[in-house]
Amino acid sequence: MTPVQNDRQQFASDNLAGICPEALQSLLDANASGHQPAYGDDVWTQKSTDMIRELFQTDCDVYYVFNGTAANSLALASMCQSYHSVICSPVAHIETDECGGPEFFSNGSKLLVGEDESPAARLGKLTPDAVEHLVTKRRDIHYPKPKVVSITQATELGTVYTVEEVRAIAAIAKRRHLKVHMDGARFANAVAALDVHPSEVTWRAGVDVLCFGGTKNGLPMGEAVVFFDRELSADFAWRVKQAGQLASKMRFISAPWVGMLDGDTWLRNARHANAMAQRLHQAIHALPGVRVLHPPQANSVFVQLPAAAIARLHAAGWLFYEFIAGGGCRLMCAWDTQPETVDAFAADLAGVCAQAA
Numbered sequence: 001m002t003p004v005q006n007d008r009q010q011f012a013s014d015n016l017a018g019i020c021p022e023a024l025q026s027l028l029d030a031n032a033s034g035h036q037p038a039y040g041d042d043v044w045t046q047k048s049t050d051m052i053r054e055l056f057q058t059d060c061d062v063y064y065v066f067n068g069t070a071a072n073s074l075a076l077a078s079m080c081q082s083y084h085s086v087i088c089s090p091v092a093h094i095e096t097d098e099c100g101g102p103e104f105f106s107n108g109s110k111l112l113v114g115e116d117e118s119p120a121a122r123l124g125k126l127t128p129d130a131v132e133h134l135v136t137k138r139r140d141i142h143y144p145k146p147k148v149v150s151i152t153q154a155t156e157l158g159t160v161y162t163v164e165e166v167r168a169i170a171a172i173a174k175r176r177h178l179k180v181h182m183d184g185a186r187f188a189n190a191v192a193a194l195d196v197h198p199s200e201v202t203w204r205a206g207v208d209v210l211c212f213g214g215t216k217n218g219l220p221m222g223e224a225v226v227f228f229d230r231e232l233s234a235d236f237a238w239r240v241k242q243a244g245q246l247a248s249k250m251r252f253i254s255a256p257w258v259g260m261l262d263g264d265t266w267l268r269n270a271r272h273a274n275a276m277a278q279r280l281h282q283a284i285h286a287l288p289g290v291r292v293l294h295p296p297q298a299n300s301v302f303v304q305l306p307a308a309a310i311a312r313l314h315a316a317g318w319l320f321y322e323f324i325a326g327g328g329c330r331l332m333c334a335w336d337t338q339p340e341t342v343d344a345f346a347a348d349l350a351g352v353c354a355q356a357a
């Protein structure tokens with residue numbers, strides 16, 4: 001059994017990993033760039049914003065906030081009045097893991113959870129049918145008026161919407177006069193998995209606002225809120241400031257994005273994390289007692305394990321969550337997960353499964 005080390009790599013979350021070298025170098029370069037204007041008027045913020053526009057091949061508006069909860073909450077608030085509602089999946093981070101942030105920052109816009117029994121829904125995806133159902137079942141003034149559809153790419157279950165699936169949801173949204181929000185905390189992993197141009201699965205598919213995550217992919221902190229529909233960002237700067245999300249030393253949030261986007265580091269990091277999830281899946285899917293809950297597409301593997309095996313792995317010092325989203329054990333790989341870590345975990349799992357069997 002692997003000895004417990006408190007600094008060893010883990011599978012609990014991709015936010016346990018540190019800063020990738022490219023982002024760190026930019027952070028150091030930004031620190032060496034003397035005095036710079038505050039609140040985003042610096043050269044680094046200009047540069048990273050231009051790079052995001054180039055990346056998406058469109059003239060989008062870009063804002064930086066400290067974390068994903070703020071990005072989602074403020075983006076949704078910018079699209080909603082308090083009497084509006086946001087349609088999302090029952091496992092959406094905005095529904096289950098943001099402590100009511102989206103409702104709070106929108107002054108009460110309600111989240112409407114789209115439930116159905118379709119195969120796509122079991123993979124953590126919102127479906128066009130679920131959206132249509134929620135929009136059409138009530139239209140009276142006693143029901144919070146649907147205004148936004150929010151999808152998570154990659155999903156909370158480590159699956160990925162195809163371009164066609166995003167288009168189909170956006171098509172229903174447009175027909176029903178809803179805006180489309182994408183929670184892209186793991187957008188990089190989704191793009192790496194799909195192997196498409198990032199524009200194809202966002203604005204070209206009908207996405208109005210993307211919360212582009214970087215933290216889980218190797219940034220120190222900070223997510224970019226990307227408005228493809230620029231009308232929606234009219235007062236966003238004030239919203240960010242009021243929410244306490246405007247960094248005065250903005251360059252230290254934006255500069256790491258420069259290192260991340262330069263030379264497609266963001267995609268390389270995500271491809272690596274995805275490949276480690278595939279390696280893990282390969283190593284453990286056939287072990288006795290292991291049931292893979294759905295095929296991994298991004299950087300996580302969800303498995304059902306015998307209770308005794310879970311206890312022994314935890315006792316051996318392995319950290320992972322057991323109750324995220326659809327349940328089961330979530331094994332999450334990061335940009336820096338080493339193949340040796342995957343192999344060591346798989347060997348320990350094989351050991352405890354043999355014991356449990």
Ligand SMILES: *Cc1c(COP(=O)(O)O)cnc(C)c1O
Pocket residue numbers: 067068069070072093094152155156183185186215216
């Ligand atoms: C991690 C995550 C976020 C952002 O979480 P913060 O802890 O607020 O940065 C948002 N959405 C999803 C799907 C996530 O996994």
